[in-house]
Amino acid sequence: MYKRKTPVTVDCGLHLFMEVVNGKWKINLIWCIYNGIIRPGELQRKIPNATRRVLETQLKQLVSHGILVKKDYETKPPKVEYHLTELGESLIPIIKSTAKWGEENREILEKLVVN
Amino acid sequence: MYKRKTPVTVDCGLHLFMEVVNGKWKINLIWCIYNGIIRPGELQRKIPNATRRVLETQLKQLVSHGILVKKDYETKPPKVEYHLTELGESLIPIIKSTAKWGEENREILEKLVVN
DNA sequence: TCAAGTACGGATAAATTTACCCGTATTAAA
């Protein structure tokens, strides 16, 4: 496992937000789970561009950041579900408004951001 | 200069937002400029933890993403100012609400995010 | 018994971001 060498900075609230939300697939994961796609296998099929390994890692981070809870039925074969915590739920409107901004300005942004 | 090897993904609006806002010092920069700290030297003194070089690079990206404009007086000695574009201004309320979320949950998040 | 489905994780490579060190040029003031 990778060990950080410099401390995370959390001076302002936005850094806290970024810290939680940063990660190539985290928003997708949160969004999927919000929409009822809650099992690892389902998530992987829904986000096929990410490898299983990466999704697993990012899910783990979201859990450790208090955004998700992992529900393990401890059955064999295994069954696992992820759910949003209260904190995770509180993120949804923020994500929505942020996405709204992006969509509203997509036309301008697409040109500038790509490449 | 670094050359990307994989394309930027812009499927949803939030990715567009993230693409613009990601970068260790970008939010600080936007915030400073919004608050009237608009010259490179000032910015560097305001954000001493970042090297000049990094700020310069991130400012350049913000310009290329349409968030800032660079106003060069073309004098000697040089005088340069950065200003928010309309698009950049439209980012301010989003940043505020995002930061608000972080502050509201700071107590929980600080414990979980640090380390 | 073999293939496919469930899920997890170590080790390491590749990509990307951030930091550091070097240097350029001009002007005003000490």
Added chain:
DNA sequence: TTTAATACGGGTAAATTTATCCGTACTTGA
């Protein structure tokens, strides 16, 4: 004429994130 201030950028190292490849264990159905 040296020092400090203005501003910019190349080249490369270090840190971090993401991807790839390996393997584990158990169960159900063909």
